[in-house]
Amino acid sequence: MAKRPNRATISDVAQAAGVSISSVSNAINGKTAAMTEETLQRIQAAMRELDYRPSSVARGLAMQRTATLGLVVTEIETPLFLQAVTPIEREARQAGYSLLLVNARNEEDEREAVNLLLEKQVDGMMVISTSDPRQNDHLHKVQAEGTPVALINRADVSPEFDQINWDNMTGVKDLVRHFAGLGHRRIAILVGPVNRRSTQERLQGYRAGLEASLLPFDEDLVRPGDYTATPEDWKNSIEELLALASPPTAIIASDDIVAAVVIRALQEMGKSIPGDVAVAGIDDQPFSQYLGLTTMQLPVAEAGRQAINLLLERIHHPEKQAKHILLPCPLVIRDTCGGNKAG
Amino acid sequence: MAKRPNRATISDVAQAAGVSISSVSNAINGKTAAMTEETLQRIQAAMRELDYRPSSVARGLAMQRTATLGLVVTEIETPLFLQAVTPIEREARQAGYSLLLVNARNEEDEREAVNLLLEKQVDGMMVISTSDPRQNDHLHKVQAEGTPVALINRADVSPEFDQINWDNMTGVKDLVRHFAGLGHRRIAILVGPVNRRSTQERLQGYRAGLEASLLPFDEDLVRPGDYTATPEDWKNSIEELLALASPPTAIIASDDIVAAVVIRALQEMGKSIPGDVAVAGIDDQPFSQYLGLTTMQLPVAEAGRQAINLLLERIHHPEKQAKHILLPCPLVIRDTCGGNKAG
DNA sequence: TTGAAAGCGTTACCAG
DNA sequence: CTGGTAACGCTTTCAA
Numbered sequence: 210m211a212k213r214p215n216r217a218t219i220s221d222v223a224q225a226a227g228v229s230i231s232s233v234s235n236a237i238n239g240k241t242a243a244m245t246e247e248t249l250q251r252i253q254a255a256m257r258e259l260d261y262r263p264s265s266v267a268r269g270l271a272m273q274r275t276a277t278l279g280l281v282v283t284e285i286e287t288p289l290f291l292q293a294v295t296p297i298e299r300e301a302r303q304a305g306y307s308l309l310l311v312n313a314r315n316e317e318d319e320r321e322a323v324n325l326l327l328e329k330q331v332d333g334m335m336v337i338s339t340s341d342p343r344q345n346d347h348l349h350k351v352q353a354e355g356t357p358v359a360l361i362n363r364a365d366v367s368p369e370f371d372q373i374n375w376d377n378m379t380g381v382k383d384l385v386r387h388f389a390g391l392g393h394r395r396i397a398i399l400v401g402p403v404n405r406r407s408t409q410e411r412l413q414g415y416r417a418g419l420e421a422s423l424l425p426f427d428e429d430l431v432r433p434g435d436y437t438a439t440p441e442d443w444k445n446s447i448e449e450l451l452a453l454a455s456p457p458t459a460i461i462a463s464d465d466i467v468a469a470v471v472i473r474a475l476q477e478m479g480k481s482i483p484g485d486v487a488v489a490g491i492d493d494q495p496f497s498q499y500l501g502l503t504t505m506q507l508p509v510a511e512a513g514r515q516a517i518n519l520l521l522e523r524i525h526h527p528e529k530q531a532k533h534i535l536l537p538c539p540l541v542i543r544d545t546c547g548g549n550k551a552g
Numbered sequence: 553m554a555k556r557p558n559r560a561t562i563s564d565v566a567q568a569a570g571v572s573i574s575s576v577s578n579a580i581n582g583k584t585a586a587m588t589e590e591t592l593q594r595i596q597a598a599m600r601e602l603d604y605r606p607s608s609v610a611r612g613l614a615m616q617r618t619a620t621l622g623l624v625v626t627e628i629e630t631p632l633f634l635q636a637v638t639p640i641e642r643e644a645r646q647a648g649y650s651l652l653l654v655n656a657r658n659e660e661d662e663r664e665a666v667n668l669l670l671e672k673q674v675d676g677m678m679v680i681s682t683s684d685p686r687q688n689d690h691l692h693k694v695q696a697e698g699t700p701v702a703l704i705n706r707a708d709v710s711p712e713f714d715q716i717n718w719d720n721m722t723g724v725k726d727l728v729r730h731f732a733g734l735g736h737r738r739i740a741i742l743v744g745p746v747n748r749r750s751t752q753e754r755l756q757g758y759r760a761g762l763e764a765s766l767l768p769f770d771e772d773l774v775r776p777g778d779y780t781a782t783p784e785d786w787k788n789s790i791e792e793l794l795a796l797a798s799p800p801t802a803i804i805a806s807d808d809i810v811a812a813v814v815i816r817a818l819q820e821m822g823k824s825i826p827g828d829v830a831v832a833g834i835d836d837q838p839f840s841q842y843l844g845l846t847t848m849q850l851p852v853a854e855a856g857r858q859a860i861n862l863l864l865e866r867i868h869h870p871e872k873q874a875k876h877i878l879l880p881c882p883l884v885i886r887d888t889c890g891g892n893k894a895g
Numbered sequence: 896t897t898g899a900a901a902g903c904g905t906t907a908c909c910a911g
Numbered sequence: 912c913t914g915g916t917a918a919c920g921c922t923t924t925c926a927a
Contacts, residue, residue: 216697218920229898234922243896265671266612267920270903275609277652277672284638288838291634295627298655307672309620310653312641328608329620329650354559440842469842495631496839499783499812561904572914577906586912610904613919 217259226255279326279334293513340406371519380538385418397457465490483547501544560602622669622677636856714862723881728761740800808833826890844887
């Protein structure tokens with residue numbers, strides 16, 4: 210726990226350059242308008258000489274802003290949300306901010322995480338999580354204390370937060386209509402945890418799609434699952450589905466990984482894809498393109514980009530109203546749904 | 553850019569509790585041994601009352617340590633290294649540290665990133681990157697200034713840094729021997745960028761494996777590629793490989809994604825896997841298990857875990873010598889190599 | 896155009 | 912056992 214060897218401070222630089230601390234400070238912060246060329250030169254030389262690096266900690270204390278943003282990510286089964294991290298970090302840094310990353314494993318952990326970020330005095334924070342219903346009172350308090358918050362995939366009803374959400378509803382509706390357009394009349398859907406808002410929206414989209422295609426809704430074709438369901442569970446679901454008197458010719462999986470499992474299961478059962486059964490996923494994970502998987506894209510990176518931009522906007526203009534953005538989930542048509550070149 | 557409404561400070565608490573600032577500070581930091589129960593109670597009550605949260609910025613300035621660690625990740629094509637982030641964050645937080653995440657897009661960017669972390673006065677930093685040959689002089693300077701550095705996948709020769717590397721050599725050797733043991737005599741390998749150290753090691757492992765299996769080395773079976781090679785490029789490679797007078801019966805892909813492409817290409821050519829051609833990947837990405845892909849695992853999460861533990865160790869005991877750890881890359885035998893239940 | 900000095904919120908040392 | 916007070920490194924205001 211040894212203290213680090215003292216690095217050069219602003220006063221060292223001032224002394225070396227033979228000027229006052231304020232002048233060095235001004236030089237650092239580009240308030241160079243009213244400064245002799247010579248002084249500036251001397252200061253810069255001294256800084257280089259001493260390998261001076263300003264302390265953002267001290268600066269943070271003095272200015273009451275840290276140039277740091279917080280990102281809280283709920284740890285989920287698939288590393289899906291991690292895809293938002295890279296673009297967020299990029300935009301943050303471009304705007305002169307650093308990123309403090311915190312993982313939250315559950316709701317209580319999230320509170321702790323938020324608290325931590327508050328102690329670190331971040332200038333703003335983003336929270337990305339699954340769409341389970343949650344309490345957001347701690348986040349309201351954060352905003353009340355003056356730290357802007359942007360939410361991804363939370364669908365909080367209050368207009369107070371900047372928010373990005375995905376249009377699961379329309380996405381799945383489009384998917385169903387696409388299948389219907391391909392001639393499918395029995396379209397099954399595997400869904401995740403029912404309490405999750407995304408699940409609800411997808412089911413709505415499913416029904417809406419059927420309706421728009423003049424297809425009847427059949428309870429038997431909806432298989433509830435869970436993100437913790439094992440591959441075995443999903444395989445069983447598939448078998449039951451295919452054992453139906455009138456089995457589905459198309460299956461929408463709850464995510465791309467489940468889709469991959471479904472495809473394997475079907476192949477093991479000797480079914481051809483999409484010949485016997487068409488399949489689509491949800492997510493558009495990186496590997497999906499290599500599977501030729503048709504899927505509904507969840508634009509995670511885009512969500513991150515938009516979230517941080519909203520956040521930055523509001524940090525700079527706290528008086529402006531928060532915005533809610535509903536991101537479209539485009540269909541990515543590849544091979545597993547048929548009708549494509551690879552048919 | 554409005555200033556945030558002033559939050560309660562330590563002196564507010566002191567005033568409210570009718571004690572001195574020092575006492576509050578002591579209470580916060582658990583130096584509660586020599587304190588009246590009553591004073592403590594009063595202080596705690598005041599803290600709760602005012603919703604007091606200590607400022608880590610101020611504390612950082614006073615203590616010259618920020619309880620923050622930096623993580624520099626080179627942005628790579630596949631999000632492979634992101635798998636290290638979650639475990640690193642977890643361990644960091646458990647140890648009382650926060651994580652500042654910085655993405656570096658290239659070498660120059662890395663310098664900038666490191667500088668940023670230095671300004672933020674992190675107590676230590678980790679760098680994870682591809683194994684291209686690099687200059688590490690800036691990192692040497694960081695350590696010289698007293699900030700410990702741990703490296704993942706850099707294979708720097710100097711003993712000065714804590715380091716985690718993967719034993720690509722042995723891993724690929726094992727893979728080759730596994731194939732040989734299955735009766736394969738023509739084993740092809742697709743490799744990434746040749747200047748990358750991992751590529752070199754894998755080629756060494758490849759040769760060593762052949763030798764150990766008494767198999768001849770055949771230049772034709774080594775297909776150099778590039779992480780930027782398109783799926784088309786890899787398909788062409790496969791076609792050329794299969795057009796050989798004596799075509800391979802087993803293929804080791806340069807990573808799991810390439811393996812997925814290879815598998816698709818083979819399937820499109822009407823080959824069965826592993827019946828006609830066995831395939832293995834390198835990485836063990838999350839999706840690989842759903843493909844039934846046999847692969848050489850790159851224990852990324854484990855590398856992260858070990859790196860941060862080394863780093864923490866050295867932060868607390870700067871006098872101790874840095875350690876180098878070579879992490880084994882175990883084979884994950886699944887279906888695509890044959891010989892397994894799924895044959 | 897430059898400099899002195901007062902904060903920023905904590906910790907840590909040293910008297911009382 | 913408690914309370915002053917001097918750092919910590921920087922920004923900012925106000926004089927000169």
